[in-house]
Amino acid sequence: MLKVHFERENRTIQVEAGENLRQAAIRNKFSIYAHIHKILNCRGRALCTACTVQVVAGNVAPRNEAETEKLAKKPADFRLACQIAVDDDLVIKTHP
Numbered sequence: 554m555l556k557v558h559f560e561r562e563n564r565t566i567q568v569e570a571g572e573n574l575r576q577a578a579i580r581n582k583f584s585i586y587a588h589i590h591k592i593l594n595c596r597g598r599a600l601c602t603a604c605t606v607q608v609v610a611g612n613v614a615p616r617n618e619a620e621t622e623k624l625a626k627k628p629a630d631f632r633l634a635c636q637i638a639v640d641d642d643l644v645i646k647t648h649p
């Protein structure tokens with residue numbers, strides 16, 4: 554099991570290797586969304602960017618095509634949680 558620590562909320566969740574970050578958060582009853590986006594989001598289809606997080610520490614695969622397009626003007630460490638497969642212990646900042 555891997556650990557993902559959410560810096561802002563000071564909460565750590567257990568994640569299966571290769572598990573999607575958004576799905577892991579949901580499984581651990583942790584919301585990566587802010588405010589109204591808890592209800593209004595694209596449910597992991599890389600359309601809304603409401604799940605944008607900052608990877609503060611740990612390694613993740615490079616951005617995929619959808620992330621590259623949606624986050625083109627954001628810093629390189631900003632990622633869509635719905636597009637990340639967790640393969641390392643991570644420290645994440647939500648709604649950066």
Ligand code: FES
Pocket residue numbers: 594595596597598599600601602603604605633634635636
């Ligand atoms: S949930 Fe909409 S982009 Fe990730």
